[in-house]
Structures are given as C-alpha cells and as structure tokens.
Amino acid sequence: MQKILLIGKPNVGKSSLFNRLARQRIAITSDIAGTTRDTNIAKVELNGKEAMLIDSGGLDDSNELFINVKKKTLEVAKDCDILLYMVDAKLGSNDDDRAYFYDLLKLGKKTALVINKVDSKKDEARAYEFINFGFKNVFNISVSHASGIDELIDFCASNLTQNYLVEDDELSxxxxxxxxxxxANDEIDLAHMKIAILGRVNVGKSSLLNALVNDNRSVVSSIAGTTIDPVNESIVYKDKTLEFVDTAGIRKKSKIVGIEKFALLRTQKMLENAQIALLVLDASEGFNELDERIAGLLDKNNLASIIVLNKWDLCGKSDKEFDEVCKHLRLDRFKFLAHSPIISVSALSKKRIKNLLDLILKVFDNYTQxxxxxxxxxxxxxxxxxxxxxxxxxxxxxxxxxxxxxxxxxxxxxxxxxxxxxxxxxxxxxxxxxxxxxxxxxxxxxxxxxxxxxxxxxx
Missing domain, CATH: 3.30.300.20 (K homology (KH) domain)
Structure with a gap:
C-alpha cells in the first residue's frame, strides 16, 4: 500500500491534519512544540483510494532529542510515495523551511507544499511569501476551519495508483x-430496524431517546446498562419495530500535560450492528471538530444516517437560517454525509419527534431499496x-x-x-x-x- 507522509517543522498542524484525514482522533495535538516524537500511522481512504497516512515528528535542530526525531523522520520519507511538507502561514517563509523542502525534493517523490493556518485575508497575504520556493504544487489550507482540504485530497488521490474497490480476481x-x-438477504428483517444514537456529551442524546420511545408509543423492551454501556430501547411504530441503541456519549477522556485525547472505541461495536445512525448535534452551541470525527464513523461503517439538530428551540433562528445551517453542514462540515437529511428537533418539548420517526422509516426504506x-x-x-x-x-x-x-x-x-x-x-x-x-x-x-x-x- 502506498504511503503519504506529513512532514514539517514542529507545531505547524501536522497532527491536526492527520486526524482530519483519518476521520478520528489518533494523534495527540497541542500547542507544545515536539508533541509528536514518533510516527503515527493510519489507513485512510481518499476519493475511493486507500493509502497509509503517516504523521511524523517535527524537523528541528534545537536539541539532541529533536535532532534524533528529525533523523528518523527523514529516513521515513525515503520510503514514502507522497510527501506533504507543511508550513505555518502565520509565521511566513523562512530559510529553514526552504532548506528542508529542497532536501525533500531531492528524494524524487511526489511532493506538495501545504500552507496551514490560512484563517484570514491577512494569512492569505502571508502565504504568498512562499512563492519564493518556486514550486507549483502549493495548497493553502486551514485545518481548524476545514478549508482547502478537498483540493489537497484530490492531489493525493490523483497520485495514488490503487483503484476504487478493486475486485477480487479469485472470486468468479x-x-x-x-x-x-x-x-434481500434472509438476515435483513424489513420490519425491524436498528438505530444507533451517537454524538458527543451534552448534546441531548438521552433526552432524544426518551422522547422517541415515550411519546405515546408501545414500549416492547427495555434493557438498561451502566452509564458507559449502551442502552437499548425498542418500540413499535406503524407496525415496524424500531430498536434504538444509545451510549453515554463521546467525551474527552483524560488530560496528559495539557494534551487531550478522545475515546471513540466504545461506539465501534454498536455501529457494526446498526443500520441507521442518528448523528445528534447541539444546535444551540454550534459544531466542532469532534462532531466531524464522530460523523466519520458513520461514513466508515456504511450506515444510513440522519443529522439531528437538537435544542433548535434555544437558537431563536428562522427557517431561512435553518436552510443556511444545513448548507454549511453539507458543504463544509460533513461533505461525505451530503446525502443525509437534516431535521431540527427539541427533545425536551418533543417538537418534531414524530417527524423524526417518520423520517427514520423513510430512510430505512431507501437503505433496503x-x-x-x-x-x-x-x-x-x-x-x-x-x-x-x-x-x-x-x-x-x-x-x-x-x-x-x-x-x-x-x-x-x-x-x-x-x-x-x-x-x-x-x-x-x-x-x-x-x-x-x-x-x-x-x-x-x-x-x-x-x-x-x-x-x-x-x-
């Protein structure tokens, strides 16, 4: 499998880009230079092509530890197919970056200059300073704002040779x-659907589950677990059995010298057994990178999906503003879920909960079409x-x-x-x-x- 290496000086955003392309939090990120001292590796899919993505330690000569990290990083680069050299737009062009970049070009690999942290017009002006590198494959991106990422993905995919879902020649x-x-396989019961409810903590998942199963519905089973284990609730709605599976939410798990990492593993088994996923977002406080990583789990598991904007009643936004939010989610936040319907609800007041139940039935029909x-x-x-x-x-x-x-x-x-x-x-x-x-x-x-x-x- 071909390899893509993220390389550059410390604290330019390599690990953040790695997490975004991998669609989950693997590499630990922070503002502390030198956080990544070894390589992180993840298999990624870019426009239907698979590759191994490698997040490397920063290039730095300031002390013995960093010199050893740099040496290892350059050795890894020799074995990679695509090199993405990252720089910080806010710091502008400098001689060290230019020297490191030219050294990489000597390896004869497919290489791109990735200018990160282009978050404003002022940053765009600074990014023009890198024209003195004299290189054509240049991408201005902002990992934190998810801008410019698609163009970079297109570049990588165009230089990967592996095809989309290559067939198994051993199979007739x-x-x-x-x-x-x-x-219609025998194991697919068209009258029984399994629905996963997922989202980060405090978005109202438990309230949504309560609203879905208690709003004049006939509860046919209730299997309670602990606060960190899944909770199953089943109801009969319009002659269909809807089995909801809820977890306590994906949250920040711990802090290690100011560096936070996230626990995602506990939802994986649940998603493997689900057919539809309700991605619950808190409309009252906006959306963040963790929401995107959770959404990536839906895409990874080929689940049908509905995006649920909970707490919409707290926003005070109009129908026109709802349309703008939907456009933002589809074009910026969750491009790989652009086919997913979006519905606004209030779990506490049970507003539009019946509409959500009807939408679940419709999406399941589409899923089994x-x-x-x-x-x-x-x-x-x-x-x-x-x-x-x-x-x-x-x-x-x-x-x-x-x-x-x-x-x-x-x-x-x-x-x-x-x-x-x-x-x-x-x-x-x-x-x-x-x-x-x-x-x-x-x-x-x-x-x-x-x-x-x-x-x-x-x-």
Missing part, C-alpha cells in the same frame, strides 16, 4: 453476485451516453451492464472490460445519477467495478 462473477434475484435490473441499466446507459467513460491509455472502456447485488446499503456491480480503469470521479458521477433517479437520501451507495470474465480483464 457468479459467486460475487450470489444470485441477483435474492438481494432494490432497483429493477432493467431500469438500472437504462439509467446507467443514459449516463454513459451523456458523459462517455474516459479512455484508458487510448483503449475504450466499457460498462456492459449493471446489477444490484445487495441492500443495506445498496451495492451495485458494474460489469466492465476494464474495471481498474474506472476513475473514482466517474464512480461518483454514476452515484449522483442514481440519486437523481431514485430517492437514496440518507443512504451510502457502493458501486463495485467487476470483470466480465472469471479471472482476467478483457482488453
């Missing part, structure tokens, strides 16, 4: 599809005619037909002559076309390119 097409007519094969192929062929597939080294790339082979979430096989040539951007284009033709709101879609033959790709 027939085995892979496992009978297209039996998409099956598109007829004939209609699916009609949509795909029309999409190809409108935007033909790019050639692969001068050779024609074809999609012969498509078929849905699973639900919860909906998964589609694209039977092709050159599956490895399907670019992630075209895969995403086809997903968007499917969403325009069918209601897949709240649902992730998975498109898998697959060989037409059993074990080899046709030319």
């Amino acid at each position: 097409l027939e085995d892979f599809l496992e009978n297209d007519e039996k998409v 099956k598109i007829p094969t004939s209609k699916l192929n009609e949509i795909i062929q029309e999409a190809i005619i409108k935007h033909p597939l790019p050639h692969d080294k001068g050779k024609l790339v074809k999609i012969y037909y498509a078929t849905q082979f699973s639900i919860a979430p909906p998964k589609f096989a694209l039977i092709m002559n050159k599956p490895k040539a399907l670019h992630f951007s075209y895969n995403r284009y086809l997903q968007n076309v499917l969403r325009k033709n069918y209601d897949f709101s709240g649902v992730p879609l998975v498109l898998v390119p697959k060989n037409k033959g059993k074990n080899k790709e046709e030319e």
Whole structure:
C-alpha cells in the first residue's frame, strides 16, 4: 500500500491534519512544540483510494532529542510515495523551511507544499511569501476551519495508483453476485430496524431517546446498562419495530500535560450492528471538530444516517437560517454525509419527534431499496451516453451492464472490460445519477467495478 507522509517543522498542524484525514482522533495535538516524537500511522481512504497516512515528528535542530526525531523522520520519507511538507502561514517563509523542502525534493517523490493556518485575508497575504520556493504544487489550507482540504485530497488521490474497490480476481462473477434475484438477504428483517444514537456529551442524546420511545408509543423492551454501556430501547411504530441503541456519549477522556485525547472505541461495536445512525448535534452551541470525527464513523461503517439538530428551540433562528445551517453542514462540515437529511428537533418539548420517526422509516426504506435490473441499466446507459467513460491509455472502456447485488446499503456491480480503469470521479458521477433517479437520501451507495470474465480483464 502506498504511503503519504506529513512532514514539517514542529507545531505547524501536522497532527491536526492527520486526524482530519483519518476521520478520528489518533494523534495527540497541542500547542507544545515536539508533541509528536514518533510516527503515527493510519489507513485512510481518499476519493475511493486507500493509502497509509503517516504523521511524523517535527524537523528541528534545537536539541539532541529533536535532532534524533528529525533523523528518523527523514529516513521515513525515503520510503514514502507522497510527501506533504507543511508550513505555518502565520509565521511566513523562512530559510529553514526552504532548506528542508529542497532536501525533500531531492528524494524524487511526489511532493506538495501545504500552507496551514490560512484563517484570514491577512494569512492569505502571508502565504504568498512562499512563492519564493518556486514550486507549483502549493495548497493553502486551514485545518481548524476545514478549508482547502478537498483540493489537497484530490492531489493525493490523483497520485495514488490503487483503484476504487478493486475486485477480487479469485472470486468468479457468479459467486460475487450470489444470485441477483435474492438481494434481500434472509438476515435483513424489513420490519425491524436498528438505530444507533451517537454524538458527543451534552448534546441531548438521552433526552432524544426518551422522547422517541415515550411519546405515546408501545414500549416492547427495555434493557438498561451502566452509564458507559449502551442502552437499548425498542418500540413499535406503524407496525415496524424500531430498536434504538444509545451510549453515554463521546467525551474527552483524560488530560496528559495539557494534551487531550478522545475515546471513540466504545461506539465501534454498536455501529457494526446498526443500520441507521442518528448523528445528534447541539444546535444551540454550534459544531466542532469532534462532531466531524464522530460523523466519520458513520461514513466508515456504511450506515444510513440522519443529522439531528437538537435544542433548535434555544437558537431563536428562522427557517431561512435553518436552510443556511444545513448548507454549511453539507458543504463544509460533513461533505461525505451530503446525502443525509437534516431535521431540527427539541427533545425536551418533543417538537418534531414524530417527524423524526417518520423520517427514520423513510430512510430505512431507501437503505433496503432494490432497483429493477432493467431500469438500472437504462439509467446507467443514459449516463454513459451523456458523459462517455474516459479512455484508458487510448483503449475504450466499457460498462456492459449493471446489477444490484445487495441492500443495506445498496451495492451495485458494474460489469466492465476494464474495471481498474474506472476513475473514482466517474464512480461518483454514476452515484449522483442514481440519486437523481431514485430517492437514496440518507443512504451510502457502493458501486463495485467487476470483470466480465472469471479471472482476467478483457482488453
């Protein structure tokens, strides 16, 4: 697997960028220079391509410890495929950064200059100072404001060779599809849905759970746990069983010399068994980076999702302002959950709780939806005619037909002559076309390119 290295002087934001790209808090971050003294490694997915992301110790010659950290970092760089050299816009250009950067260029790797902490117009002006590096792959970003990150991800993905969901050549097409007519697997009970409620502490998750199960509903079971264990509550609503799973919330776990880390592991088992996730946000106090990391867990587990803005009644905002908040969440905070519906509620007053229950039923229908094969192929062929597939080294790339082979979430096989040539951007284009033709709101879609033959790709 290819490797991407975050490298630069101490305290330029390498660990913060590492956490954002990994979509969870792994590296400990702080304002203390030299916090990262070893390498942190995480497998990440960037535009459908996988890579190993490495957060390195800072480059510094100020003492013996930092000199050893620097030496180890440069050794790691030799074994990486993409180098992201990070600098601090607020500090401007300096000779040390220029010297380190030129040393990295000598390694002959794909390299980018990443200017972090571009948080204002004044910072943008300072960032222009780095033009004296004489380098074209330059990205102005702000990890704290989540700006410029997509462009950087595009750069990395374009220099990764691994394809989106590469098919298993040892598995025949027939085995892979496992009978297209039996998409609705026996283990998926269409009358029973499992819903995870997650969010950071104090966003009102427990109040929301109480409102969902006690608002004139018939409670059919109640399994109480401890304050840190999941709590299960089941209700019957419109002849469907809704099983809610709640935890005590994701919180700051401890402090180590002023450096905070977060506990996320206790929600993982819950998410593995869930089908729908309610991401609860506190609308009264705004949103932060921890909300984004929690949202990343939904994306990672291919869950259907609904974003719940709790405590909306405390905001005093209008319907127009609600639309603006939704736009901000979809375009800035949770781009990978742009398909998720957003609803505002008040758990304490139970306002719009019935609407949320109805929305859960709708999203579950979308999550278990099956598109007829004939209609699916009609949509795909029309999409190809409108935007033909790019050639692969001068050779024609074809999609012969498509078929849905699973639900919860909906998964589609694209039977092709050159599956490895399907670019992630075209895969995403086809997903968007499917969403325009069918209601897949709240649902992730998975498109898998697959060989037409059993074990080899046709030319």
